[in-house]
Amino acid sequence: MMINVEDLTIKIKEKTILENISFKVLPGQFVGIIGSNGSGKSTLIKSLYKILEPSSGSILFNKKNISGMSHAELAKHVAVVGQFNRTDLDFSVREFVVMGRYPHKKRYERMNREDYTIVEQTLNLLEIRDYQDRKISSLSGGEKQRVVVARALTQQPKCLILDEPTNHLDIKYQLQLFKQLKKLPITIIMSIHDIAFAYNFFDRILVLVKGRLLMTGTPEEVITPQTIKQMFDVNAHLIPCESQNKTAVIYEDD
Numbered sequence: 001m002m003i004n005v006e007d008l009t010i011k012i013k014e015k016t017i018l019e020n021i022s023f024k025v026l027p028g029q030f031v032g033i034i035g036s037n038g039s040g041k042s043t044l045i046k047s048l049y050k051i052l053e054p055s056s057g058s059i060l061f062n063k064k065n066i067s068g069m070s071h072a073e074l075a076k077h078v079a080v081v082g083q084f085n086r087t088d089l090d091f092s093v094r095e096f097v098v099m100g101r102y103p104h105k106k107r108y109e110r111m112n113r114e115d116y117t118i119v120e121q122t123l124n125l126l127e128i129r130d131y132q133d134r135k136i137s138s139l140s141g142g143e144k145q146r147v148v149v150a151r152a153l154t155q156q157p158k159c160l161i162l163d164e165p166t167n168h169l170d171i172k173y174q175l176q177l178f179k180q181l182k183k184l185p186i187t188i189i190m191s192i193h194d195i196a197f198a199y200n201f202f203d204r205i206l207v208l209v210k211g212r213l214l215m216t217g218t219p220e221e222v223i224t225p226q227t228i229k230q231m232f233d234v235n236a237h238l239i240p241c242e243s244q245n246k247t248a249v250i251y252e253d254d
């Protein structure tokens with residue numbers, strides 16, 4: 001799915017939270033949004049799935065303005081992993097993941113074999129099969145987070161939007177999630193705080209500073225000691241690790 005954000009401004013109670021944001025995401029790109037606390041990452045993410053309406057400007061999915069789309073229509077194409085998903089509900093893990101198929105079903109239409117195959121595949125992919133019969137409310141933070149991601153993938157969206165999905169995950173599952181998402185042939189937009197993960201995994205990065213888009217580009221173009229200083233007022237060093245083909249980020253503490 002192609003996404004065009006054009007001159008997006010979001011005001012909440014007269015306060016400008018995002019100002020004149022414009023960018024384009026090509027089909028299949030894995031895009032990260034980085035920026036300091038309060039820079040507007042969640043606000044941008046929420047506007048992409050219509051929790052917040054633009055004060056001005058527009059958001060187009062495949063050239064169609066989402067302001068004219070219902071949430072039900074949007075859910076056929078876009079899945080969301082927000083920061084505060086309701087996971088206190090009394091469903092089992094499996095029941096919750098199955099719900100990812102609902103946007104594709106007509107009212108009273110039954111789940112078919114293909115739906116259940118997709119559910120099984122996702123339970124396996126996220127390694128949550130072992131506790132599929134447990135209540136979600138009984139899971140740890142990281143286990144819940146993988147269940148929420150599983151439901152989003154079961155939706156088989158053309159675009160996946162995630163707001164800091166690695167918050168509760170240990171290193172193994174952070175890496176696993178990034179590797180799995182990178183393999184998916186869909187458009188993915190994710191906000192994240194971890195600059196090293198951003199540097200090593202995304203195709204493109206959007207840098208937000210105080211509600212404005214400071215720059216967009218490849219990780220190498222936008223993550224530099226200068227931009228880290230601008231975002232966080234911290235001095236940083238980028239250290240390449242050739243054997244892993246990755247780059248580490250070290251922060252000065254004075």
Ligand SMILES: Nc1ncnc2c1ncn2[C@@H]1O[C@H](COP(=O)(O)OP(=O)(O)OP(=O)(O)O)[C@@H](O)[C@H]1O
Pocket residue numbers: 012013015017035036037038039040041042043044
């Ligand atoms: N409903 C609201 N009413 C007033 N101000 C709001 C509201 N929602 C967000 N803001 C403000 O907008 C700014 C951007 O918030 P947002 O949550 O988008 O930032 P963020 O980059 O996701 O931050 P963090 O990294 O801390 O999660 C903040 O100053 C926040 O206090």
